[in-house]
Amino acid sequence: MRQRVSMTINGTNYEHEVEPRLLLVHYIREQAGLTGTHVGCDTSNCGACTIEMDGHSVKACTVFAVQANGSQLLTIEGLAQGTQLHPLQQAFWDEHGLQCGYCTPGMIMAARQLLARNPDPTEKEIRMGIEGNLCRCTGYHNIVKAIQAAAKVMGEGAERKAPATAPSARRD
Amino acid sequence: MAVSQMIGASIKRREDPQLVTGSGRFVDDLPQNAVLHLHVVRSSEPHARILAIDTIRAKEADGVVAIFTGKELREEFQAPLPVTVTFVPEKAYPEQYPIATDKVHYVGEPVALVVALSRAAAQDAAERIEVRYQALPAVTDVEKAIQKDAPVIHESLGSNLSYDVKRAGGDIEAAFKEAEVTISQRLQQQRLIPIAIETRGVVADYKPFANSLTLWSSTQIPHFVKVWLAVILGIPESQVRVIAPDVGGGFGSKIRVFPEEVLTALASRRLGRPVKWIEDREENMRATHHGRSQIWDVEIAAKRDGTVLGLRLTQWLDLGAYCSQFGTFMSLGLLVAPGPYRLAAIDGRLVGVFTNRTPTDAYRGAGRPEATYVIERVMDLVAQETGMDPADVRRRNLVTGAEQPYTSLFGFTFDSGDYVAGLERALQVAGYDDLRRRQSEARKQGRYLGIGLASYLEICGLGPAAPTQANTGVSLWGMGVVRLHFTGKATAITGSSPHGQGHETTFAQVVSAVLGIPVADVDVVHGDTGVGPMGMNTYGSRSTALDASAVHISATRVREKARKIAAHLLEAAEDDVVYEDGKAFVKGSPAKSVTIQELAMAAFQTNRLPAGMEGGLEATTFFDPTNFVWPFGTHVAVVEVDPETGKVSIERYVALDDCGTRINPMVVDGQIHGGIAQGIGQALFEEGVYGEDGQLRTGTLVDYLVPSAADLPFFQLEETITPSPVNPLGAKGIGEAGTIASTAALMNAVVDALQPFGVKDVPMPASPAKLWQLMHRNGGRKG
Secondary structure (H helix, E strand, C coil): CCEEEEEEECCEEEEEEECCCCEHHHHHHHHCCCCCCCCCCCCCCCCCCEEEECCEEEECCCCEHHHHCCCEEECHHHCCECCECCHHHHHHHHCCCCCCCCCHHHHHHHHHHHHHHCCCCCHHHHHHHCCCCCCCCCCCHHHHHHHHHHHHHHHCCCCCCCCCCCCCCCCC | CCHHHCCCCCCCCCCHHHHHCCCCCEHHHCCCCCCEEEEEEECCCCCEEEEEEECHHHHCCCCEEEEEEHHHHHHHCCCCCCCCCCCCCCCCCCCCCCCCCCEECCCCCEEEEEEECCHHHHHHHHCCCEEEEEECCCCCCHHHHCCCCCCCCCHHHCCCEEEEEEEEECCHHHHHHHCCEEEEEEEEEEEECCCCCCCCEEEEEEECCCCEEEEEECCCCHHHHHHHHHHHHCCCHHHEEEECCECCCCCCCCCCCCHHHHHHHHHHHHHCCCEEEECCHHHHHHHCCEEEEEEEEEEEEECCCCCEEEEEEEEEEEEECCCCCCCCHHHHHHHCCCCCECCCEEEEEEEEEECCCCCECCCCCCCHHHHHHHHHHHHHHHHHHHCCCHHHHHHHHECCHHHCCCECCCCCECCCCCHHHHHHHHHHHHCHHHHHHHHHHHHHCCCEEEEEEEEEECCECCCCHHHHHHHHCCCCCEEEEEEECCCCCEEEEECCCCCCCCHHHHHHHHHHHHHCCCHHHEEEECCECCCCCCCCCCCCCCHHHHHHHHHHHHHHHHHHHHHHHHHHHCCCCHHHEEEECCEEEECCCCCCEEEHHHHHHHHCCHHHCCCCCCCCEEEEEEECCCCCECCEEEEEEEEEECCCCCCEEEEEEEEEEECECCCCHHHHHHHHHHHHHHHHHHHHHCCCCECCCCCECCCCCCCCCCCCHHHCCCCEEEECCCCCCCCCCCECCCCCHHHHHHHHHHHHHHHHHCHHHCCCCCCCCCCHHHHHHHHHHHHCCCC
């Protein structure tokens, strides 16, 4: 019953035999050993497990590992270049956009996609854009500020590099 | 930035680089080899006898290592789970053990354990376990629960009533005799589900031949967990170490010793191997305690000029199926119901009732949001009845700065603060008079603006030791160690156990400010019972007032010893040596100084010390303050309710808070933001709903609405700063203030918006359906 899957996460190739029912988030955490992607609910509501798959945001608890076969994934661990934080990571730090930090990886990944699609969002667009990611600590106040600050920095060309995964058609 | 300015500096949190890069270490992220996975089989029934548990087929499942039922484990518990006095020593309650044996009392109660090689294998096997129940009628309503013919949940108690006691102060008869206005109102505090985004989780590692246990838990209270694991499992306390690693939020939901901490430890002990249990969300919503779940019946005696003379109050508290560890803490609400107001009399009644629902315990604010909600709704009800402006009713009743320190009718003495000044400032910032004009204009156009005020006074800090022991059963104080190392770096160990509050940063600021060493040179250690003395953990907005104060005192004692060493090294009289910005020198001769780094080194070269002085540069402080701390403030909410949909939009939110000295204003603001959001959640969205069948209807995040970014505005924060005289920092708490004020402010705004429809109260949450009905009943608008 086990199936072989192969995928690239943050530029590194991983290959494992997995059960078809294995969720991608558990694959990332337990097989690939990348524990920055968190699990906060069982129903795709909280967004703590948000990652990028082939250039699109996905909640990794809603994708089976076998569905990601052949995909390029980006998780929170793939954002910083060595000790150089991604502008969103830097902005969350600068603006106090996190408290307990549990939702933060998913929130930053969702914000990254938001800014990729809309580099200069309004406050309302930011709020709507991260609606699928729940935070219980911050009241979102400083999260919205952090995304605004990051948008400004990224818009000024501080980070004009291509995203680590190239956008492509969404896989079914 | 000069270190002397460290108190009051919004420096960035040192916790964050780990967390923003995904390098945090929450319980489920800890590196573990060869760990076994525990799945807890839970009751599907709210009230039933367990007739049989068939585990044969489950034992044959792939990957299963062991299965345990309650009966098989019962003899290993040397004590039940702890229950504290918390304001109601008169209560009757049953002993609760971590796992059911003969009977289940709520959906989610543990009935069996499966330990397997993987989490999936444990869950697969659990599905093969057959529990045969004899269903009993469920009790889900507090008033029905105490009727004569109600099914009894705990036979040993004879009824579902835990307590029905009086708490009175002042002359209530005189108050009602003098009253020109009397109002009766029932106020609901719906059941809330806390929803820390990280669920609970435990890893237990028991070493059989050493009889020692190390346990990692997503908890607010590692020190209490250590004591109770020792007591319940009969392991010497010195052999138990509990570690709270990164913890993904608490809000009270991780404040008690939970069954699963004991059960995971027990499974590890039985098997001699490390065992891990990670709660999933559906489990969390049934197995982790809930909050609020109260009804308050209120009778108000007031005068036409807005003076509130007295209140008759009954607080019905739904304890759920057991009395949780701090299950009656919310009764504090009645004792602080006067809030910041002069109130001559309260005739209070506390009624605690068991139901077949998840037990309730502390949830952010625990008793104080409920009290604030009651007194703030009272102020608005009086305003509505007398035709006065709600701000004027508050002005009439607030304790003034000149009356401080004021002693309330239940004997609490407030520490400091000018509550009227706080109200006036908040009104001014919000542009209150202009808001009233806009509201009046809008009504003419069929638009419904509401303006809600909440002036709160919060008791927090928890100690002092004597009153907390008398009232809660636990002697509470602060603990802080400051230790200088050979190279002049410092470690501060705190008795608090943060889970998002930023203590690693703010406590380092305190040490830096006192010793004059860079913040980066101070490491802050918390949440590990194996390091440093016992602590009293984190809850009740206590950490800064108590534990940071203890750190402050220890740092001061270290500085004093360093100064003595400096005097010896400089061959000067002690009184002539001053200590400034990390250096000691003879008064007037700063050029010839000794740095703290040199003094730290000297402290470990004992031959260089004055005769009789012990080596090392370290101090431990158990800090017992003279009083609680009393943060206060006024919040102003402005909402608009859409008559077409009943939806509430929050147009503006102004919060004026006074929490005394702010060590790191940025962190303080963050606490307020989150607190406000949580209180708004109660006002508008959240409700833990049970069916009469005892099943939780809101058992996932699909059904239970946690506010999202799209539901909330930016919050406008204002401050006054009145240092508390009861601790060396002058700090009051701020972890719960936002929640304490915002529910009342929001609901007052919603009711205010609906005044043209003759609405006097709206039960929470103020959902669109509920408001639409209130706006369209009996032909709609009245005024």
